[in-house]
Amino acid sequence: MSEWSHIIVRSFLLLFFLFFITKILGKKQISQISFFEYISGITIGSIAGEVIMGIDNNMWYGIVAILIFGGITYLVDLLSLKSNSFRDFVEGKGTIFIKDGKIMEDNLKKEKYSSDELGSLLRQRNVFNVADVEFAILEPSGDLSVLLKKVNRPLTSKDLNIKVANDHVPQMIIRDGEIVYDALAAAGKSRKWLDLELEKQNVTLDNVFYGQVDSYGELIIDLFDDKIQVPSPQTRPLIMAMLRKCQADLEIFALETDSAEAKEMYNRNAKKMQNAINILTPYLSN
Known part of the structure; x- marks a missing residue:
């Protein structure tokens, strides 16, 4: 076998082997890594490069070395889960950079950060x-977590005492013109419901590039032909309009009748309808 053939074979073998090792070590290796994981990753990559190009023409030396480093990294991760002190030693602790709007200069120097880098x-x-920052901390991963002062934080529905509907996970139920039945079941919908929704929007399944059931249970679609305009779902606004009309009709009936008993009945049910509208508004408003 020629030298080029050796390199090609080793490249493919090491590619699958490194993929297997990375799957065992978990997603943490490709997201927020500690100092130890950073060093281990660099070393494993260097060994893999040497193996591909040849370590004394013996590929197994490199594989054994990768297994050792991979095993040590996996063991360190397990120990970090069981021991807080060990985790703090290996992964490090967060460093406070800003507290009560004041920069902690000593901590900046300790982590070798300048004011420009902080900015x-x-x-x-x-x-x-x-001055808008209540608290800022440099995480062990190198990210900066920032908590604004309360006066500078965006208002939320909780601050305004407004009830909102709970969000549900959107489900992609159509992909490239084909139904994803697992997602359709997870969304609590049936094939019959999907056919009716597509009929309402005057489209066929094979014309849909992407279809999603949103958190309100409505179908949002994107067609292959971007020139075709798809109307936005109107189910919730229509239901809200019907409820408001019913409530208004009850109030009109109460004003038009001369019967005290009927007037009291209409007013009572109008109030019930208004209460129902107040409860459903977070769910039926756009």
Whole structure:
């Protein structure tokens, strides 16, 4: 076998072997890694490169070395889950950079960060004024977590005491013109419901590039032909309009009748309808 053939064979073998090792070590290796995992990853990559090009023409030396480093990394991860002190030693602790709007200069120097670098990290979090920050901490992964002062945080529905509907996980039920039945079942919908929804929007299944059931249970679709305009779902607004009309009709009936008993009945049911509208508004509003 020629030298080029050796390199090709080793490349494919090491590719599958490294993929297998990475799957065992978990997704943490490709997201937020500690110092130890960073060093281990670099070393494993270097060994793999040497194996591909040849370590004394013996590929198994490199595989054994990768297994050792992979096994040590896996063992360190297990120990980190069981021991807080060991985890703090291996992964490190977060460092406070800003507290009560004041920069902690000593901590910046300790982590070898300049004020310009701190400003850059803040701008990545859409923060341009240090005085707006209640608390900022440099995580062991190198990310900066920022908590704004309460007066500078965006208002939420909880702050305004407004009830909102709970979100459900959207499900992609159509992909490239084909139904994803597992997602359709997870969304609590049937094939008959899907056919009716597609008929309402005057489209056929094979014309749908992407279809999703949103958190409100409505079908959102994107067609292969972008020139075709698909109307937005109107089910919730129509239901809300019907409820409001019923409530208004009850109030009109109460005003038109001369019977005190009927007037009291209409007013009572109008109030019930209004209460129902108040409860359903978070679920039926766009």
